[in-house]
Amino acid sequence: MDVNAVPVVSVAPVSLPSPDRGHDLDVRVSAPVTGTGLPVVVFSHGFGSSLRGYGPLTDHWAAHGFVVVQPTHLDSRTVAVASPASPWRSRADDLRRILDDLAVLVRAVPGLEGRVDAGRVGVAGHSFGGQTAGLLLGLRVLDPDGVPGPDLSDARVQVGVLLATAGRGGDSLAPGMIERMPWLNPTFDGLTTPTLVVVGDADRSPLTVRGPEWMTDPYRLAPGATDLLTVLGGEHSLGGIPGYEAAETTDEDPARVAVVQRTTTAYLRSALEPGDDAWARARESVDPALARLESRDTAPA
Template structure:
């Protein structure tokens, strides 16, 4: 597949009714203007963001052949739900249900975008997410949340999902800060059953205020999950991984267009190879990184 971008069409908000959620689910759909048998990529945003964020990734993926679907979760600043809302303790679960609802609603989403009907390949579905969104996406790949007794909670794996990209996904819950222990009980993952193929992307300068461990905390999803997995560690990257949430946004502390470009290239190549057996884009990208005299990151696979 050539790397020249395709023209992208985008529709928002597409609304999926969700009466028990308290707010209907608003979604943005971006897709190539032409072509058929398009793979589907559902993206979960980080805390506070919305369907309008992450343009550097969503635009790139859509321009290279993916139908990118971005739901707005209940924690989005665009909705302004107060912390004392009774849904707050369950938002982490509602987020996961949002992704499942998107997959259940593909017919509605397809019909809402002019010219998209009949062009989706429902056999090639992947999920991706950043930060809290990566945790949300990981549940559909097989990750679980440990209860207070240390027993894994509900299995929310979705068999429709064939692969994932997990960007700045938090690690095990053994060394959480007191704030995280008190306020974020869902930050106790088990990756033992996360069997789907996934690319984990971590920054080696990502120091979280939720864990007393260093940046290696973000490599746990790779270390403690079964293969097939790959780990891209970005040199010098902090939590925004060079600026993936958007162009020139305030919370990007490590702005690096070159780093973002590497994330764009490698995530695209990984997803294409995971969804299209025989595709060589990933092997080509891996070789290019290994042969780079001044690489921006390193790669492990198992």
């Protein structure tokens, strides 16, 4: 039993009218029933999922003091509209819209208004959602000529968590992938916001020829990525974060999920609550049988 967890209230869907998007932006907002000055985490789901996914992670964050906001992107299997020409840009626009209309979303949750600190914001995402969150942290997508696309970084965002997120493009990609998914060609040079990268050492993606090591690129190449958590034996679902008993989880392991829950919560807390030593304590308590942690001040050159 987690004695530090508190009950959570969750409201969904909260719809933000979006006539130019093809479908209103539907959002889930979850928050602890107690506490004030609550920081905000905006979470971007993986390709095809929705606001109803990722309960093992987002419920945990909310139960430990965060207001968690989850949009349903247009690539979701629950949205019957054609995929946008630039899905990465559409997804980033969704996250920015949430930050713009945060007060509206907060008012939709009974008892939450007046308890949120909109000046403390983090973004997080899994898989394609990790790249989406990365765009607000400074990641940019290269065009076919290698020219960086628009800078979509957002100064309102102070910290990021990227989970099982794609690495660099070019010769790292499997044949034909760049033609099918041209957004899989990021540059991490501008990602300077403090970020925790989480990977599984058994995450063998068909998108790359490099194996699980590909997913460590956001840590190796982004100046702002301070820490890398490698979940031992973890595949793309990192033990089961996409959902409770989710069909796409091929490596179900509550212990793996728990280490992701604990470390991401601690990282977000210390970044958004100055003086909180949760991250320092978490770094010391990572079970080496479950995960390996590298940090900028301890990682090999």
